[in-house]
Amino acid sequence: xxxxxxxxxxxxxxxxxxxxxxxxxxxxxxxxxxxxxxxxxxxxxxxxxxxxxxxxxxxxxxxxxxxxxxxxxxxxxxxxxxxxxxxxxxxxxxxxxxxxxxxxxxxxxxxxxxxxxxxxxxxxxxxxxxxxxxxxxxxxxxxxxxxxxxxxxxxxxxxxxxx
Numbered sequence: 001x002x003x004x005x006x007x008x009x010x011x012x013x014x015x016x017x018x019x020x021x022x023x024x025x026x027x028x029x030x031x032x033x034x035x036x037x038x039x040x041x042x043x044x045x046x047x048x049x050x051x052x053x054x055x056x057x058x059x060x061x062x063x064x065x066x067x068x069x070x071x072x073x074x075x076x077x078x079x080x081x082x083x084x085x086x087x088x089x090x091x092x093x094x095x096x097x098x099x100x101x102x103x104x105x106x107x108x109x110x111x112x113x114x115x116x117x118x119x120x121x122x123x124x125x126x127x128x129x130x131x132x133x134x135x136x137x138x139x140x141x142x143x144x145x146x147x148x149x150x151x152x153x154x155x156x157x158x159x160x161x162x163x
Contacts, residue, residue, distance in 0.1 A: 053111075063101055074149035086148050094145075
């Protein structure tokens with residue numbers, strides 16, 4: 001039994017590191033978002049395609065990591081622990097996450113080329129407002145997913161006092 005616990009800690013500890021790295025990417029995405037929003041508020045016409053591309057790249061990388069790395073690992077963990085309730089909750093949360101994924105893909109499409117970027121530049125502030133709402137909900141759903149599928153299965157370290 002001790003060996004199984006050690007193996008689980010090694011296996012799911014790696015998931016924890018993956019989640020930590022992903023949350024660092026989230027923070028970097030948010031910094032880029034704020035920078036782009038401030039640039040729009042200061043002088044919209046001065047916002048460069050490079051700034052938009054940098055934000056869009058971080059956004060797409062973050063969304064992709066969630067869909068192709070984090071969510072599958074979390075589902076695998078819940079399956080390994082035979083946590084059927086968590087898997088049902090995950091299915092519902094993942095369905096709701098699709099709405100913000102579609103929003104992100106539409107944003108990326110609108111600003112994908114220099115011509116499209118120039119055409120849609122006047123709409124950028126409104127787009128950022130929509131993304132702020134969509135990402136806020138997404139982050140809350142992802143946090144629920146992590147809490148239910150990972151944190152619930154993380155081995156607790158016991159603290160013992162020596163008398």
